[in-house]
Amino acid sequence: MITYALGFALVCFGLGLILNLWRLAIGPTVADRVLALDTMVINVIGIIVLYGIQTGLGINFEAAMLFAMTGFVGTVAFCKYLLRGSVIE
Amino acid sequence: MTGALDIILSILLVVGGLFALTGSYGLIRLKDRMQRLHAPTKASTVGLGTALLVSMFHGLMIGTGFSWQEVLVMIFIFVTAPITANYLSKVHLHSRHYDGQTPQTGVSRDWATFDQAPEDAEPQLPSRDS
Numbered sequence: 001m002i003t004y005a006l007g008f009a010l011v012c013f014g015l016g017l018i019l020n021l022w023r024l025a026i027g028p029t030v031a032d033r034v035l036a037l038d039t040m041v042i043n044v045i046g047i048i049v050l051y052g053i054q055t056g057l058g059i060n061f062e063a064a065m066l067f068a069m070t071g072f073v074g075t076v077a078f079c080k081y082l083l084r085g086s087v088i089e
Numbered sequence: 090m091t092g093a094l095d096i097i098l099s100i101l102l103v104v105g106g107l108f109a110l111t112g113s114y115g116l117i118r119l120k121d122r123m124q125r126l127h128a129p130t131k132a133s134t135v136g137l138g139t140a141l142l143v144s145m146f147h148g149l150m151i152g153t154g155f156s157w158q159e160v161l162v163m164i165f166i167f168v169t170a171p172i173t174a175n176y177l178s179k180v181h182l183h184s185r186h187y188d189g190q191t192p193q194t195g196v197s198r199d200w201a202t203f204d205q206a207p208e209d210a211e212p213q214l215p216s217r218d219s
Contacts, residue, residue: 002143002150005099005106009140012106016113016132023116023125031180032122038173039116039129042137045162046109049140050102053147061158068162072169079176083183 006054013046034078041071094150098143105139108132122181126174133170138163 017040024036045064052060077087108131115128141159148156179202181187191200198204 005102009102009106012110019113042133075173082180
C-alpha cells in the first residue's frame with residue numbers, strides 16, 4: 001500500500017514543481033521569483049526523500065541536506081542583495 | 090505491526106503530498122504578494138515534514154531499523170523556513186509597494202525594519218581597567 005502512496009506523493013511533489021516553475025516564469029517581481037525558487041528547493045528535497053524511501057537506500061540523506069543548505073543560503077543571499085545592494089558588506 | 094505501520098505511513102504520505110500540492114497551488118493562485126508568502130510555508134512544514142517522518146519510520150518496515158539522520162534535515166528546514174520568510178517579507182516591505190498600508194505601531198517609533206536607530210559616534214566598549 002505504501003507503494004501507491006509513494007507514487008501519489010511523488011506525483012504531488014512533481015506537480016507542485018511545475019506550478020512553482022510557472023510562478024518563476026510569470027512572477028511580477030524579483031521577490032516572487034526568489035520565493036518560487038525557494039519552494040522549488042523544498043519540493044526537490046521532498047522528491048529526493050521520497051526517492052530514498054522508494055529505493056530503500058540510506059544514501060539520499062546527504063543530498064537532501066546539501067539541497068536544504070544551499071537553498072537556504074541562496075535565498076538569503078538573494079534577499080540580502082535585494083535589500084542592501086550587496087551580499088556581504 | 091507492519092500492516093498498521095504500512096497504513097499509517099501511507100496516510101501520512103498522502104496528506105503530505107496533498108499539502109505540498111496545495112502550497113504550490115497557493116503560490117499560483119493567491120493575488121497579493123504578501124499573501125503568496127503564506128502558501129509555501131505549508132508545503133515546507135507539513136509536506137516535507139511528513140515525507141521525512143515516513144522516511145524515518147520506513148526502516149522499521151523493511152528491517153533496517155529506525156533512522157535518525159532525517160531529524161537533521163527536519164531541524165534545518167524548520168529553523169531556516171521562518172528566516173527566509175522574514176527576509177522575503179522585508180524585501181516586499183522595502184519595495185515601497187506597501188507604503189501607507191502598514192498598520193500603525195502604536196508607539197512613537199516606526200516599524201523596526203524602517204526605523205533608523207540613532208547611531209553612536211563610537212561604540213562604547215566596556216573598559217577592562219577597573
